[in-house]
Amino acid sequence: MLTIRIGNLTFASPVLTASGTFGYGDEVSDLVNVDLLGGIVTKSVTLHPREGNPPPRISETQFGMLNSIGLANVGVEKFCKEKLPKFKKMDTHVFVNIAGYAIGDYVETLERIEVEDSTISGYEINVSCPNVKKGGMQFGVDPKLTEQLTRALRDKTDKVLILKLSPNVTKIEDIAQAAVAGGADMISAINTVVGMGIDIATRRPSLNTVFGGLSGPAIKPIALANVHKIYKSVSVPIIGIGGISSAKDVIEFMLAGADLVQVGTSNFINPAIGINIISELKSYCEKENIKSLHDIKGTLEYQ
């Protein structure tokens, strides 16, 4: 009923967990049986270990939060030694999220993981990072760079390649088309929305880096709009992300054109929320007499 088939992959349900909100899956094993999820996306991995940004790194906003973690992570070497082997025990799809500061960083990180004998299903590429060789402009705001990056990675792997797009662009359709032209198998959207908070008592920004990424239910309408725009412009499968915290949210994203979804910020309130949503989806399908949930993809009705 909830099974989604995409290419060679079969997802037990359309609900995955989003990068940076579920660690590497093993930290939450006390609270959640990850095998019940459609899949997990790891925290971003970079070529070298990263300390992350100075505090404060997070701040609460109405129906959301701002973050500026700075891709703090163990680096690909330690990731391959300590995290990758743990995925073998998980009976769910694992996608490794990769971030970088030059095309070479991304390629080297992916190649390092490719030489390992692993059970991962593929990669999700974070293009919301500044490109140091292009004066800090993000990869994901430029169609040419997005296509170049995608093609460079496509050449190095036969595993599923997902490009995670940023909403902080003028026309997300152009970026999605560039990713597909470069050989992306799927698009996931959206990453966080650029935001800022201010503490009037101290007259300081609420994050050390001034600007950060807004996530949570506050961004769901932005995410839905972007997913629908992408759906209208490319034919590859889409993973909807942005403020999902209920089965109703998942249905909305699927109607807008998503095949799968990722639950992000809501994991902080309830690490088992993905699993709760999956059982809610089952009840929804039974009640609405839906034989295959995947059939509702893109069935949004309007003139």
Next chain:
Amino acid sequence: MRNELATIESNEQISSIYQQMVLSAPLIAKDCHPGQFINILPDSKWTHVMRRPMSIASQSNGKISIIYKVVGEGTSILKNLKPCDSLDIIGPLGNYWTDFDTDYPVLLAGGVGIAPILYLHDHLVIKKIPHHLIMGTRTKDEHFFKDKTNDSIVLTTDDGSYGIRGSVINALDSIVSGKNSPIRFFACGPSPMLNAVNRFATDQNINCYLALETLMACGFGICQGCAIETTNNSTISQTYRNQYALVCADGPIFDGKDIPLC
């Protein structure tokens, strides 16, 4: 770490501004230690994206408690909860205080920072380990420990309306100078107080372990939002972090030597 639906046993005002809530939470109570915390979902309709972390203030017979003061939406909801209501909590989280046997323990609490210190005090009493407890508040009516004072429990007030006038630091000199054997500080409270305690400890070459507080999203190391700056990494569990530590996963207890003085 468990996600437990706790049952409220009692929820009472214990002084002019502090509330204590006792929760029946057998799974968490079984595994918790002084210094650890729980992450609270104030109610099922909570529209914020973060839980509210709070130190465990006591533990016995399947029950734990928290001590809080009403400052915002979350604590306002908590105040209105009644016995038999349930509360969704995750815990026990974080590291905890250890090593009470070698040095003489001096426990220092400022304001609502009394919560984990009270749990540690109970623990030391049960283990029959002699120690001092110094608790500071702004005024007399904020204190809830007035009937329990003795030679080793000292209260201070900022305005001098009860006990020693000033902060907990003002009570330290006589205790520290009277001891010939090594002492060790265990402290929790507002940042300026912890900084003063840490500075005192550094000047007098005293071991000092601080329980810190920050904004947190997940509470167990995933979001990496609760980072603080550290001067060295002796208490940091994940070796790739040298400059920053996570209060939730590497702490909340830190060796004062790792925390920069300001």
